[in-house]
Structures are given as structure tokens and as C-alpha cells.
Amino acid sequence: MAEVAPIAVDTLRDFVASALDSRGVPEADAIKVASLMVEADIYGYGTHGVFRLRQYLARLAGGGCNPTPTIRIAQETVATAVIDGDNGLGHLAMSAARDLAIEKARTAGIGWVGVRRGNHAGPLALYVRPQAEAGLLGMAAAVGSANHVPPYGGSDLLLGTNPIAFSAPADGPDPFVFDMATTVAAMGKIKTLLQQGEPMPEGWMVGRDGNPLTDPARKSEGFLLPIGGPKGFGLSVAIGLLAGVLNGAAFGSDVVDFTSDTASSTNTGQFVVALDPTAFGMGDDFARSAARVFAEMRASPPLPGHDPVRLPGDGKTAFAQDRRQNGIILKPALRSDLNTLAADCGLPAPFPQEAAG
Amino acid sequence: MAEVAPIAVDTLRDFVASALDSRGVPEADAIKVASLMVEADIYGYGTHGVFRLRQYLARLAGGGCNPTPTIRIAQETVATAVIDGDNGLGHLAMSAARDLAIEKARTAGIGWVGVRRGNHAGPLALYVRPQAEAGLLGMAAAVGSANHVPPYGGSDLLLGTNPIAFSAPADGPDPFVFDMATTVAAMGKIKTLLQQGEPMPEGWMVGRDGNPLTDPARKSEGFLLPIGGPKGFGLSVAIGLLAGVLNGAAFGSDVVDFTSDTASSTNTGQFVVALDPTAFGMGDDFARSAARVFAEMRASPPLPGHDPVRLPGDGKTAFAQDRRQNGIILKPALRSDLNTLAADCGLPAPFPQEAAG
Numbered sequence: 057m058a059e060v061a062p063i064a065v066d067t068l069r070d071f072v073a074s075a076l077d078s079r080g081v082p083e084a085d086a087i088k089v090a091s092l093m094v095e096a097d098i099y100g101y102g103t104h105g106v107f108r109l110r111q112y113l114a115r116l117a118g119g120g121c122n123p124t125p126t127i128r129i130a131q132e133t134v135a136t137a138v139i140d141g142d143n144g145l146g147h148l149a150m151s152a153a154r155d156l157a158i159e160k161a162r163t164a165g166i167g168w169v170g171v172r173r174g175n176h177a178g179p180l181a182l183y184v185r186p187q188a189e190a191g192l193l194g195m196a197a198a199v200g201s202a203n204h205v206p207p208y209g210g211s212d213l214l215l216g217t218n219p220i221a222f223s224a225p226a227d228g229p230d231p232f233v234f235d236m237a238t239t240v241a242a243m244g245k246i247k248t249l250l251q252q253g254e255p256m257p258e259g260w261m262v263g264r265d266g267n268p269l270t271d272p273a274r275k276s277e278g279f280l281l282p283i284g285g286p287k288g289f290g291l292s293v294a295i296g297l298l299a300g301v302l303n304g305a306a307f308g309s310d311v312v313d314f315t316s317d318t319a320s321s322t323n324t325g326q327f328v329v330a331l332d333p334t335a336f337g338m339g340d341d342f343a344r345s346a347a348r349v350f351a352e353m354r355a356s357p358p359l360p361g362h363d364p365v366r367l368p369g370d371g372k373t374a375f376a377q378d379r380r381q382n383g384i385i386l387k388p389a390l391r392s393d394l395n396t397l398a399a400d401c402g403l404p405a406p407f408p409q410e411a412a413g
Numbered sequence: 414m415a416e417v418a419p420i421a422v423d424t425l426r427d428f429v430a431s432a433l434d435s436r437g438v439p440e441a442d443a444i445k446v447a448s449l450m451v452e453a454d455i456y457g458y459g460t461h462g463v464f465r466l467r468q469y470l471a472r473l474a475g476g477g478c479n480p481t482p483t484i485r486i487a488q489e490t491v492a493t494a495v496i497d498g499d500n501g502l503g504h505l506a507m508s509a510a511r512d513l514a515i516e517k518a519r520t521a522g523i524g525w526v527g528v529r530r531g532n533h534a535g536p537l538a539l540y541v542r543p544q545a546e547a548g549l550l551g552m553a554a555a556v557g558s559a560n561h562v563p564p565y566g567g568s569d570l571l572l573g574t575n576p577i578a579f580s581a582p583a584d585g586p587d588p589f590v591f592d593m594a595t596t597v598a599a600m601g602k603i604k605t606l607l608q609q610g611e612p613m614p615e616g617w618m619v620g621r622d623g624n625p626l627t628d629p630a631r632k633s634e635g636f637l638l639p640i641g642g643p644k645g646f647g648l649s650v651a652i653g654l655l656a657g658v659l660n661g662a663a664f665g666s667d668v669v670d671f672t673s674d675t676a677s678s679t680n681t682g683q684f685v686v687a688l689d690p691t692a693f694g695m696g697d698d699f700a701r702s703a704a705r706v707f708a709e710m711r712a713s714p715p716l717p718g719h720d721p722v723r724l725p726g727d728g729k730t731a732f733a734q735d736r737r738q739n740g741i742i743l744k745p746a747l748r749s750d751l752n753t754l755a756a757d758c759g760l761p762a763p764f765p766q767e768a769a770g
Contacts, residue, residue, distance in 0.1 A: 131694040135492035136522035138693050165493035168523050170693055193659060195651075210713030210722040214706070222651035224658075232654065234647040266717060284640030290591040290725045293710075294552075294579035297589065301581075301702045302550060302693050308706035336495050336527055336659050337488040345658045349571070349665035353650075356567030360623060365567040368647045 060391075062383030063406065069094045071398065071406040072106055078401040079116035080123035081145065089147045092182050097386075098379045099372055101179035101235070103244030107251075107390055108176065110397060111315060112145060118318030121145060121175055127152050130172065135164040138303050139171050143321045146177030150326055154183040154196075157330040161192055165335030170303035174324040176201045176314055180221035181235040187223050187330045188231030191343070194223035195329040199300040201322060202313040204243055204280040208289035211264065214308050217242050217280060218295040223369075225333075227347035234368035238292040239280040246272050251389040300325035417748075419740030420763065426451045428755065428763040429463055435758040436473035437480035438502065446504045449539055454743075455736045456729055458536035458592070460601025464747055465533065467754060468672060469502060475675030478502060478532055484509050487529065492521035495660050496528050500678045503534030507683055511540040511553075514687040518549055522692030524685075527660035531681040533558045533671055537578035538592040544580050544687045545588030548700070551580035552686040556657040558679060559670040561600055561637040565646035568621065571665050574599050574637060575652040580726075582690075584704035591725035595649040596637040603629050608746040657682035 072090035077083055089112075096105035115121035125144025129137050137156055141149030153169040160167025177183070180196040187194030200216020207214055217237035224232040237243075241260035249256055250272035261269040261278040269278040282288025300307030305325025312322040333342035350367050358364050386394070388410075395405040429447035434440055446469075453462035472478035482501025486494050494513055498506030510526040517524025534540070537553040544551030557573015564571055574594035581589040594600075598617035606613055607629035618626040618635040626635040639645025657664030662682025669679040690699035707724050715721055743751070745767075752762040 131692065133522035133692050136688075136692050164521065165490035166523060166525050168688070193655065195655075206716075207710035207713055207722045207724075209715055209719035210710060211716050212709070212713035214710055214713065220648075222647075222654070224651075224654045232650065234651055236641075236644045236647060240641065283644050284593075284597065286725075287593045287640050290579075290593060291577075293589065293724065294581075294591055296706070297579070297581045297703060298550065298552075298688075301699055301706070302688065302690055302695060304693070304695060304698070304702075307702070308709050331493075331525070331655075331659065333659055335488060335490050335493050336661070338659060338661060341661070342658055345661075345664070346654060349653070349658070352569070352665050353564035353567060353571055356564055356569035356571065358566055359563075359568050362566035365564045367564075367650065368643075 060385055060388075061409070062385045064383045065094055065098060065380055067406065068097070068106060068384065071394070071403065072109055074403050075109060075113060075397060075401045076116070076145070078403065079113055081116065082124060085145070085148060088151065089145045092147045092151065092178055095182060096178045097384050098376045099181060099185070100375060101181060103242065103248050104179040106386070106394065107244070107248070108178065110393060111176070113397060113401070114318045115175070115314060120314070120318045120320050120322070129156070135160055135166050135168060137167075137169045139169060141171055141174035143173050143175065146175035146324060146326075147182075149174040150177040150183050150328065153326070153328040154186060157328045158187060158190060158192060161330035161332045165332050167330045169328050170299070171326040171328075172303040172305045172323065173321070174305070174326055175322055176324065177326065179235055180219055181223075181233050183328045184221045184223035184235070185231065185233050188225045188233060191225050191333070193225075193331040193333065194221070196221045196327065197295045197299045198326040199296050199305060199307055199311060199324060200237075200243070201311075201324060202243065202315060203311050205239060205282060205292065206279055208282070208286045213279065215289075215292050215296065216311060218292040218299070220291075220295055224346055225343040226350055227343045228350075229373045230367075230369045230371065232346065232350070232367060232369050233372060238288050238295065239282055241280060243275075243280065246275050250275070251393075252387065299327050303327065417742055417745075418766075419742045421740045422451055422455060422737055424763065425454070425463060425741065428751070428760065429466055431760050432466060432470060432754060432758045433473070433502070435760065436470055438473065439481060442502070442505060445508065446502045449504045449508065449535055452539060453535045454741050455733045456538060456542070457732060458538060460599065460605050461536040463743070463751065464601070464605070465535065467750060468533070470754060470758070471675045472532070472671060477671070477675045477677050477679070486513070492517055492523050492525060494526045496526060498528055498531035500530050500532065503532035503681060503683075504539075506531040507534040507540050507685065510683070510685040511543060514685045515544060515547060515549060518687035518689045522689050524687045526685050527656070528683040528685075529660040529662045529680065530678070531662070531683055532679055533681065534683065536592055537576055538590050540685045541578045541580035541592070542588065542590050545582045545590060548582050548690070548697075550582075550688040550690065551578070553578045553684065554652045554656045555683040556653055556662060556664055556668060556681060557594075557600075558681060559600065559672060560668050562596060562639060562649065563636055565639070565643045570636065572646070572649050572653065573668060575649040575656070577648075577652055581703055582700040583707055584700045585707075586730045587724075587726045587728065589703065589707070589724060589726050590729060595645050595652065596639055598637060600632075600637065603632050607632070608750075609744065656684050660684065
């Protein structure tokens with residue numbers, strides 16, 4: 057077996073864009089979405105990057121996702137808006153929401169922009185990191201794209217992993233960028249283990265009998281567990297209200313499982329926030345103060361058996377720079393899957409050295 | 414021993430107001446703070462209500478808290494503000510922040526109001542429930558009033574319990590009101606166990622040796638644990654940035670322990686948000702949609718050994734109504750403590766039937 061070569065980010069992006077284009081997505085939108093998907097891999101969010109191409113293509117082919125949406129502002133004030141994603145690829149509405157939130161924050165101190173009729177949009181980090189790079193604070197959340205979690209103490213699947221993300225500028229190489237599911241494990245990580253043929257640790261899922269479930273192939277038989285029990289439940293409901301109900305988007309039983317159902321509109325709800333520290337009297341002092349606290353935390357002596365303290369986002373800038381320059385090494389199962397998708401789309405294999413083997 | 418009679422809420426409020434007044438707080442402010450403290454007990458937040466009177470009086474007497482603050486708006490846009498609490502009792506700045514956030518939400522769709530130079534203000538629920546009762550969504554968070562938590566994997570206490578709260582209207586008797594610490598246990602609950610002479614469950618705290626710590630009297634020897642490990646850590650840092658650093662308030666090593674230090678200004682930071690669903694095109698549809706999802710959740714069959722599913726806030730309206738009408742039964746240790754404080758302040762004992770015993 058030949059040594060695995062990294063794939064250049066431009067090559068990967070062009071392949072993803074061509075695949076989307078082959079399913080009817082106009083070129084400019086295809087490049088925009090492909091760039092964001094590759095950006096997710098560049099920053100190490102491997103479960104939410106090109107790994108999702110299969111799902112997106114299936115929903116475009118199945119009619120569940122509109123290849124030619126018109127993204128528009130449905131509601132607007134000086135500080136808020138709702139963007140109607142017209143059931144297009146989720147990255148389009150969410151990047152529009154992010155840009156509009158940043159614009160509003162510059163004039164009103166805050167921009168809070170919701171999305172309705174969106175779709176899965178990759179990792180929320182894509183929609184908060186730019187705020188921090190522009191000197192603003194960011195926040196984003198989403199109603200998860202399938203229900204894997206029951207209400208606390210119950211047994212019907214009525215909640216998704218409902219992730220939330222935050223960002224902030226800090227003097228130094230890395231902004232604070234934190235992106236979490238409100239469950240102990242994100243479904244993306246479980247799907248990655250499934251693709252790699254590895255078991256889940258105990259504590260990620262339980263079966264309907266209450267016993268631990270560790271086989272990722274049996275994930276549909278059990279529940280994801282919220283962090284902190286009733287706390288994670290409450291947080292997940294709050295996110296569902298703010299990202300879903302407030303925008304007129306799906307929450308509860310009207311959430312469509314975007315993997316098993318490729319034909320229905322999901323009406324995915326999300327929101328993106330930007331806050332300008334200048335409006336709070338902080339200006340550049342914010343990044344300086346944040347860096348001071350982060351330095352204290354990194355200097356805290358590690359507990360026995362722990363690595364030195366890291367802040368969420370630490371090392372990401374250098375990591376991404378390396379991948380931009382030297383390319384990305386994808387897992388064997390994903391390389392093989394992308395080759396298969398290329399054949400389905402009538403495109404050359406992105407990993408031709410493996411297509412022959 | 415005589416049967417314990419409930420204390421009428423007006424009697425309790427008047428006693429608390431008189432005690433604050435005896436430490437130099439002007440009557441109007443004393444009544445406002447006392448009303449909010451009793452409101453916390455009325456809604457069942459016993460660890461954050463009149464239980465805290467001893468701390469507040471100690472900080473007023475010690476010079477750490479300004480009895481005669483001038484609460485003012487330090488920064489303002491159409492949608493944001495920073496309120497300077499002038500180091501007064503925290504309830505004054507936080508109730509002003511809440512009212513201003515609601516006012517801004519009515520015109521700009523959102524109001525996001527930060528607080529600097531505040532103090533401990535009781536449960537965050539006090540500053541989000543009124544939004545829901547007015548048909549708005551609420552959010553609030555605070556930098557905890559003492560550092561009990563190390564950064565994930567570290568050993569220096571640089572984070573507080575950093576709570577966050579959310580609220581939303583829902584058709585039916587109860588709005589959604591959710592108030593959580595980002596630690597497995599809140600320090601208030603540990604203090605209550607200490608006052609009651611009961612041990613902590615395992616999992617709330619660990620000692621510096623990494624072993625479980627269950628004696629609440631030894632709480633200063635260990636750490637509180639964040640929910641979900643690194644997730645709770647990231648969430649706590651995000652709250653510290655939004656509630657502390659963004660407002661020019663304390664975060665990290667400059668957080669003052671408001672219990673052990675009664676002489677220093679804490680510069681406590683908090684924020685309160687209000688969102689108007691009308692600005693998002695939802696109007697009354699919001700409360701109807703939220704109620705629909707909540708009804709689905711409550712109808713979800715309980716897991717073996719679990720009570721029926723409840724949403725955060727369920728039952729609080731009737732519970733509070735009962736306490737408003739029939740009074741509040743306080744724990745023996747708290748009744749005794751309030752009698753002692755009354756004597757310190759030169760006031761009649763609020764529980765005279767016990768003062769003699």
C-alpha cells in the first residue's frame with residue numbers, strides 16, 4: 057500500500073464544488089459551500105466537513121434540499137433579522153446570517169440573526185470564528201438535524217444534539233473559538249467511529265433498556281445523553297426555542313431526520329450573533345483582558361495525568377495554516393467514499409491512486 | 414417543639430428591608446432588594462434568597478458593598494447598554510439591566526445589557542422570568558462571585574460557577590424558566606447542606622488529590638466540577654468573557670471571593686438579554702409553538718424509575734401563588750440565622766417563637 061499523500065485544499069474544494077454543481081447547484085453557490093466545507097476540515101472539524109458531502113448530495117438528489125435557493129431577509133430591525141434559507145444548502149443561509157450579524161453589530165453594538173428554512177451547515181465554528189478575527193464576539197446555535205435525545209426522564213426522541221458555539225478575540229495567535237454539542241457526544245463523532253469500524257466509549261449513548269450502547273451501528277436503537285443530565289436538557293430546550301421556534305423553524309416532533317429522509321424540507325433553525333466590544337466601552341481592551349485571563353489559565357499547574365491547560369481554539373491558527381500550505385490527510389474510509397461519490401457524479405476520482413487498488 | 418408556622422411574605426420582606434436599612438441602604442433600595450430576595454424564595458430558589466442576607470449585611474458592614482450607589486448607564490446603543498452598578502447591592506443593577514433590556518427589545522427587537530461593578534444578585538431567574546411574562550424571551554448570565562473551579566485539567570481556581578439562565582413564554586400556566594450553574598453543583602446548594610449538616614453526593618466536588626470530596630465543611634479544600642468536563646469549562650469561559658470581560662468586569666484571578674472578603678469591591682459582571690418574537694415574525698405564535706413542543710415532551714413515556722417529564726419552570730406559577738398567599742416555611746437553621754441577624758441589626762426577631770427556645 058502506497059504512503060497516503062495529503063490532498064491540497066484547492067483540489068479538495070474544487071472536487072466538492074464540482075460534485076455539488078453536478079447536482080444542480082449554481083457554480084458560485086457550489087464554490088461558496090465547498091469552501092466552507094473544506095474550511096471545516098482545515099480547522100479540524102472532520103466530522104462536519106467534506107465527510108458530509110454524501111448526505112448533502114443525497115438530499116439534493118432526493119429533492120429534500122433546494123439546489124437553487126434565493127436567500128433573503130424575511131424580517132429585520134436595526135439589530136436583528138431572520139434569514140429565509142429557501143431550503144438551500146445550509147451554509148448559504150448561515151454565512152449570510154453571519155455576515156449580516158457582523159454588519160449590524162458595527163452599527164447597533166449587536167447583531168442577532170436567525171435562520172429559518174435552512175439546512176445542516178457544518179460546524180458552528182464557521183459562523184463564529186470570523187467575528188473573533190474581526191475583533192468582535194460571536195455566538196451561534198442550531199436545532200440539530202435529527203432527534204437523538206429524549207426530554208430528561210422521557211423516552212421519545214424530541215431533541216437533537218442542539219449545538220452552541222462562542223468566539224472572542226484575544227491577543228496572541230489564537231482567538232477563543234468554542235463549539236459544543238449539548239450531548240456528551242456529537243452524532244458526527246459516532247458516524248466517524250461507524251465509518252472507521254470502532255466502538256463508542258460507554259456514557260455516549262444508552263439503549264431504551266437504560267443499558268450502555270457502544271456499537272455505533274446500533275445508534276438508532278438508543279439515545280444520546282445530554283451533558284449534566286437535566287442541565288443539558290434545559291440548555292438544549294433553550295437552544296431549540298432560540299434557534300428553532302423564535303425563527304419559525306422546526307423543533308420537537310417536526311424535526312426531520314436529514315440522514316434517513318432525503319426528500320422532505322427540514323426547516324432547520326439556527327442563529328448567529330455578533331457583539332462589538334466598542335459598544336461596551338472595551339475596544340481593544342477586550343482582547344488584552346481576555347489574553348490576560350487565558351494566560352493565567354494556561355499557567356495553571358496540570359492535575360496529575362493531565363496535559364497542560366488549553367483554551368478552546370488554542371493551536372487552531374497554526375494547525376489551519378499548515379493544512380492550507382501542505383494539504384489535508386483524510387481517513388481511508390472517507391477517501392474511498394469521496395471516490396465513490398465522484399463516480400456517482402461522473403467526476404474523476406479525487407484519490408486516483410486508491411481508485412485503482 | 415412548636416409546629417413551624419410559615420412566615421408571610423410581606424413580613425419577611427419588611428424584615429429584610431429593615432435589616433438592609435440598618436446597614437445604611439436607603440429605604441426605596443432596601444425594599445427593592447428585599448422584594449427580589451423574597452421573590453427568590455417565593456419561586457423556590459432557596460439557596461439564593463434571604464439565605465444570602467448574612468453575606469450581604471457582612472459586605473455592607475465591611476465596606477465591600479456600597480450602601481448608597483448611583484446606578485447609571487455607562488454605555489448605550491439602540492440595542493445594547495452597560496450599566497455601572499456603582500458597587501451597590503447586585504439586585505439594583507441587575508433589575509435596572511433587565512428593565513432596560515426589555516425596553517430596548519420593544520424597539521430594536523433585542524436588548525443586551527451588561528453590568529459592571531455589580532455584586533451577587535440572587536438567582537438569575539429573577540432577571541429572565543419577567544421577559545417571559547411579558548411575551549419576550551430572556552437570557553442572563555453572571556461571573557460567579559467566587560472562584561471554585563479550575564480550568565479543565567488545571568489546578569488553580571480561576572472560574573466561578575458562572576450560571577446562565579433562559580426564559581420564554583408558552584401558552585399555559587408556566588413560562589419556560591431555566592437557571593443553571595455550569596458546575597455539577599452550585600455553591601449555594603453546598604452551603605445549604607453545610608447549614609443543614611448533610612453530606613454532598615459524590616461527583617459534586619473533588620479534592621486536590623483527585624478524590625471525591627463529600628464533606629461540605631471541607632469545600633474550600635477542593636474544586637467544583639464543570640458539567641460535561643471540557644464542555645462545561647468552555648461554556649464557563651464563554652460566560653466569563655460575555656458577562657465579565659465584555660463589560661470591563663472581573664474574570665479570572667481578579668474575581669474577589671465575596672464570602673471570605675467583605676471589604677473589597679467585587680466588580681461583578683453580568684448580562685441580561687430580552688428578545689421580542691414580534692421582530693422575528695412570530696408574535697403570539699411563539700408561545701403557541703413552544704407550548705406544542707412542551708406538550709409533546711410532557712407526554713413522552715417516562716423511563717423506568719423516572720417521574721413524568723417536566724419542563725424547567727413547570728409548576729412554579731402555582732407554587733409561587735401558594736407561597737404568596739400562605740407564606741414560606743424556612744429551614745430551622747435559616748430561621749435561627751435570621752433571628753441572630755435581627756439581634757445584630759437591633760431589630761425584633763422575625764421568628765420570636767424560636768428566639769426564646
